Amino acid sequence: MRTERNLTRLDRVFARLDREPERPANIDVPKMSRHRVVLFGATLAFYVAIVWAVAITSWLVRFDWQVMFFRPYQQWPEIHAFLDYYVVLGQRGPTAVMVAAWLGWRSWRQHTLRPMLTLGASLLLLNITVGAAKLGMGRLGPHYAITIGSNEMGLGGDIFPSGHTANAVVTWGILAYLASTPRARRWLSALSAVTSLGVGLTTVYLGTHWLSDVLLGWAAGLLILLALPWCEPLIARAETGLFTLRDAWRARRRRAVPAPVEAPVGSPVGAPVLVKQSVPVDEEAPVRGAVPTARPPRAPVYLAPGPHTARSERTPVTPVGSRRPPHSDRVARTTTTSSARPLTGG
Template sequence: MRTERKLTRLDRVFARLDREPERPAHIDVPRMSRHRVVLFASTLAFYVAIVWAIVITSWLVRFDWQVMFFRPYQQWPEIHAFLDYYVVLGQRGPTAVMIAAWLGWRSWRQHTLRPLLVLGASLLLLNITVGAAKLSMGRLGPHYATSVGSNEMWLGGDIFPSGHTANAVVTWGILAYLASTPRARRWLSAVSAVVSLGVGLTTVYLGTHWLSDVVLGWAAGLLILLALPWCEPLIARAETGIFDLRDAWRNRRRGTAPAPAAPVGAPVALSPLDSPAGDEEPVVREPVAASRPPRPQGGYLAPGPHLARSERTPVTPIGSRRPPQSDRVTRGTTSARPLTGG
């Protein structure tokens, strides 16, 4: 007996997404408008200016040293314990898990993979751009500074720009980017700005970053958020590709299962080439009666015409119990061995 295939958890997820293949009408995809392009260019110019100010050891480097000698963690020690936990809002691992859980629920509700794909694209850009800047400039942090007044560049460090600050800007700002209404976008933008500002200043308080590291981290995260509309076509193609791979995998799994047999007596449709008159519309033949009954589901009895019980050879899963044909006793004769019905 053929049973229905039991759906896996992945099948249930894709079935939920297939319920509404098109994106909801009230959710618009951000476009790279002229206003956004101007903001992106301005932020990029600010990014380059900060880097140049550190390279030439300008007044910004001196201000970094003044803040470091001020030692905020000694000025306000009563908030040290709280800020040790607050800075976790800028760590990539915990924040990525929290935001991914929320966006996963959004994907489930909106029947689209776009929220999760946008988060993945933003984190990928963050790792590439910020990681490359850290390794290429190699600035040392305040706790490892070698000489007072120097910019501490190209000495093997990895703190410029601040990864905590850039990560806070991107992970919390992605909620505002994916907001479905203008009001929600404004509120989430304000919340993400406060969180990222607090995380950056907390790293300065703890002495793990220079102030210029934090400023550059804000600019690096904002550049990623502003550049996300350029990634939207690629994200849409990735979503389509994931569903295509899912369909191909599902068809491959179904191809291994036996095809269902056509029911007996069902009408058979012929193509125009098979019809005798060459009609353009398909011809439906009337069902033809089967010449013999269908095979039983058990499969133990061989198909064939109906015979008398004495003329049949019983077939069981372990074989026949009757002797060969040459030793069979004909009907009507006396036999020392009684005949059984098998």
């Protein structure tokens, strides 16, 4: 009786991943549609409105101070330990490593560099835009505020907008942007929105950011995700250039590797193989047909004189002469004596 092993949930996940086609030809690359342009314009207007409201010390700044004096970390201290770890989902280093590991696997599986290049472009835009805004506005955080009711801008701080919030929006939102199906894009969009919302509120709970910092961080991260389709042609050219460099490097490496030398047919195993080496042609080499120069004479070879004898009858011979004294009673085999046995029949 044949029994089949029950597949676990992890086995089913890997089986579904293995069905993903290699080098898919129908990758859904988001385009800058009219709907996306409208969302980009609305988000940009919201971004400018938040900056203006903080700059003129409006009701938003007064609300920031009220939340700060409320001190949420003292109101609900039992969740403080959990939120200390949860806020790591907005730190650039750990989140970039986790997302890069997943997108790197996808790049290797689909034989394309687009996921990794898109992640690199989004993080580059994040560092440039959010970093410039932080340094340009120079707002101090709640822990370093000086004047009560002031917007604390232009005092050398780097808190506005919230980097944790913007990084959570971009890092987790890039998974939804690169999703291969509409259903996966919807689910990942909702998951990234909830994660970034939780990270932003966690920074307010811990007292490291004003509420307006979080609002501007959400807008800054969303602007980067909405602007990524404008970067797609540049990403495609970069991918083509990298693949061209890789192919050229492989071709140059194949030319540099010498061809294997085949042993002649019938040669014993382990016998040395003579490889014909190319000798550079000298301009002053002799003309073809000229008489070659004589080879140098070989050293003389000293052999034992006489015919082949038994080993016991041989005399050691050196270039100087025999080292064995002559024996008068020894008769050479080639000489005939009177004691030799006569031939029969004669």
